[in-house]
Amino acid sequence: MNAVVKPAPPIEDPRITVPVGTPADLLDANARAFLADLHDRFDARRLALLATRRSRQAAFDAGALPDFRTATRSIRESEWRVAPLPAALRDRRVEITGPVDPKMVINALNSGANCYMADFEDSTSPTWDNLLTGQRALREAIDGTLAFTSPAGKRYALKPEDQRAVLIVRPRGWHLDEKHVRIDGAPMSGALFDAGLFAFHNAHALAAKDRGPYFYIPKLQSMEEAQLWDDVLAHVERTLGLPAGQIRVTVLIETLPAVFEMDEILHALKDRIAGLNCGRWDYIFSYLKTFRRHRDRVLPERAQVTMTQPFLKAYSELLVQTCHRRGAHAMGGMAAQIPIAGDDAANDAAMARVRADKLREVTAGHDGTWVAHPALIPLAKQIFDERMRGPHQHAMTRDDVLVDRDDLIAPSIGTISRGGFDGNVEVCVRYIAAWLDGNGCVPIHHMMEDAATAEIARAQLWQWLHYADDGHAPLHLDDGTAIDEALLDRVLLSLPSKLAGQAIPGAARVPEAIALLEDLTHRDTLEDFLTLPAYARLD
Numbered sequence: 107m108n109a110v111v112k113p114a115p116p117i118e119d120p121r122i123t124v125p126v127g128t129p130a131d132l133l134d135a136n137a138r139a140f141l142a143d144l145h146d147r148f149d150a151r152r153l154a155l156l157a158t159r160r161s162r163q164a165a166f167d168a169g170a171l172p173d174f175r176t177a178t179r180s181i182r183e184s185e186w187r188v189a190p191l192p193a194a195l196r197d198r199r200v201e202i203t204g205p206v207d208p209k210m211v212i213n214a215l216n217s218g219a220n221c222y223m224a225d226f227e228d229s230t231s232p233t234w235d236n237l238l239t240g241q242r243a244l245r246e247a248i249d250g251t252l253a254f255t256s257p258a259g260k261r262y263a264l265k266p267e268d269q270r271a272v273l274i275v276r277p278r279g280w281h282l283d284e285k286h287v288r289i290d291g292a293p294m295s296g297a298l299f300d301a302g303l304f305a306f307h308n309a310h311a312l313a314a315k316d317r318g319p320y321f322y323i324p325k326l327q328s329m330e331e332a333q334l335w336d337d338v339l340a341h342v343e344r345t346l347g348l349p350a351g352q353i354r355v356t357v358l359i360e361t362l363p364a365v366f367e368m369d370e371i372l373h374a375l376k377d378r379i380a381g382l383n384c385g386r387w388d389y390i391f392s393y394l395k396t397f398r399r400h401r402d403r404v405l406p407e408r409a410q411v412t413m414t415q416p417f418l419k420a421y422s423e424l425l426v427q428t429c430h431r432r433g434a435h436a437m438g439g440m441a442a443q444i445p446i447a448g449d450d451a452a453n454d455a456a457m458a459r460v461r462a463d464k465l466r467e468v469t470a471g472h473d474g475t476w477v478a479h480p481a482l483i484p485l486a487k488q489i490f491d492e493r494m495r496g497p498h499q500h501a502m503t504r505d506d507v508l509v510d511r512d513d514l515i516a517p518s519i520g521t522i523s524r525g526g527f528d529g530n531v532e533v534c535v536r537y538i539a540a541w542l543d544g545n546g547c548v549p550i551h552h553m554m555e556d557a558a559t560a561e562i563a564r565a566q567l568w569q570w571l572h573y574a575d576d577g578h579a580p581l582h583l584d585d586g587t588a589i590d591e592a593l594l595d596r597v598l599l600s601l602p603s604k605l606a607g608q609a610i611p612g613a614a615r616v617p618e619a620i621a622l623l624e625d626l627t628h629r630d631t632l633e634d635f636l637t638l639p640a641y642a643r644l645d
């Protein structure tokens with residue numbers, strides 16, 4: 107292994123600012139210079155790629171359909187494989203995910219899952235405090251010193267290292283800024299901040315354990331965006347004196363454009379990629395966004411958009427086939443049901459849904475799956491242990507899968523009920539309120555709701571309400587009610603009294619959440635991410 111050398115102390119760079127009171131041990135002059143260097147080298151490319159996303163979406167809005175790229179046919183058709191997997195990432199049959207507060211980090215690492223995805227993205231509201239607390243918790247977890255005492259006095263400590271899950275960190279996507287760190291007045295990228303700071307503090311300690319910074323990369327839309335990550339991480343390796351390829355990534359295929367570039371994304375990252383993951387919730391959100399102006403591809407209510415819908419089945423099976431051809435893991439995704447305390451029948455029904463989902467995944471050839479809650483680990487593990495004898499099932503090449511462009515964008519059949527409409531409104535309001543209050547993942551009606559699941563509800567409301575733009579007849583609920591602003595207003599007006607008295611996270615921010623949802627649904631254009639306008643209100 108190469109010697110690992112931290113950069114020499116730099117001269118304080120006055121171009122970089124962080125909030126007064128930021129703990130110096132996390133963001134000293136060395137760390138700030140490291141981050142500013144990432145910004146200087148890579149932010150212009152990030153911004154250019156975000157502009158490319160916008161022009162691609164403009165073409166979809168004008169009627170174009172996503173498709174495989176002609177110019178990259180040789181990447182898809184030639185034979186090559188990704189770098190061999192590191193030992194720590196060979197068996198990933200059950201991965202737990204969750205936000206990065208100290209209690210969650212300890213519980214997740216101790217949970218018995220093979221891996222833990224510490225999440226700065228869908229399940230974290232990126233307040234400055236949450237980000238710094240999370241970075242500190244992860245650093246202490248890697249050092250083995252992390253401990254926590256709850257307000258009620260319950261003590262949490264890490265299990266011995268060989269009993270802990272392998273740590274994988276999910277930084278934010280390319281679209282989000284980190285407004286607290288400014289370089290020449292401009293905000294730095296949230297992704298570069300999260301991944302850069304984690305690598306800066308932990309790469310050496312991880313290398314000493316023969317691991318590396320392992321990342322889950324969210325919301326990519328193209329191979330060029332994957333190439334940017336590869337260039338960033340190669341630069342981080344050089345700067346920190348790590349061997350090339352020590353930093354490993356798994357990429358979430360959770361946008362519709364990306365499913366047409368899975369080979370290209372694996373190829374762009376082929377010396378460091380360990381797998382692809384079916385991030386189904388953002389994928390559904392992306393399908394909605396991509397086709398926001400396509401009236402023939404409106405999706406039914408959220409509960410009907412399950413993995414058995416043809417477009418989702420095609421995506422997950424093509425992902426398995428693509429990964430196994432290239433020697434990469436094909437990770438499954440998240441069932442949103444969580445345990446229900448105090449109602450055995452409801453709990454049994456929820457667990458049956460999770461079991462069916464995991465069974466579908468292992469049968470389709472996935473090499474592992476995600477759970478949102480520790481109580482689901484034994485269930486998922488049992489299903490994978492029974493059917494996946496080795497550490498993975500790359501030998502299941504799925505040559506039977508014949509998926510073409512039309513399969514990946516197939517319209518769905520279903521309905522929109524009053525419950526589906528009202529449920530979307532309630533989830534949006536409650537989730538936005540919690541997020542503004544600093545909580546990025548909450549249980550609502552016994553389902554895990556995070557930025558991806560809530561975005562489906564938000565995008566659907568916009569699409570249904572704007573169906574009648576350009577003189578079309580409005581959409582109707584299955585009871586015949588027209589879906590229009592009057593309906594939304596009625597549901598929103600009734601919500602505060604419905605929620606009153608319930609102990610919901612962020613209750614005080616419900617009026618602000620209602621105002622933001624009204625604004626977002628009334629806009630002529632579907633906002634790219636709800637977290638963009640919401641972030642302006644955070645901290």
Ligand SMILES: CC(=O)SCCNC(=O)CCNC(=O)[C@H](O)C(C)(C)COP(=O)(O)OP(=O)(O)OC[C@H]1O[C@@H](n2cnc3c(N)ncnc32)[C@H](O)[C@@H]1OP(=O)(O)O
Binds near residue numbers: 202204479549554555
């Ligand atoms: C679409 C996607 O991006 S999926 C990935 C992002 N989403 C996630 O990661 C979801 C993570 N899950 C969670 O945040 C939580 O499970 C929630 C919010 C859904 C429910 O949390 P709670 O209401 O606290 O659940 P509950 O009360 O049943 O928790 C019981 C215990 O399990 C712990 N726990 C629950 N979920 C997790 C988790 N994901 N990781 C670690 N510990 C957990 C709780 O902290 C609690 O610990 P304690 O007994 O020591 O106090």
Ligand SMILES: O=CC(=O)O
Binds near residue numbers: 358360
């Ligand atoms: O990140 C996961 C998803 O489903 O979205």
Ligand SMILES: [Mg+2]
Binds near residue numbers: 324360
């Ligand atoms: Mg996601």
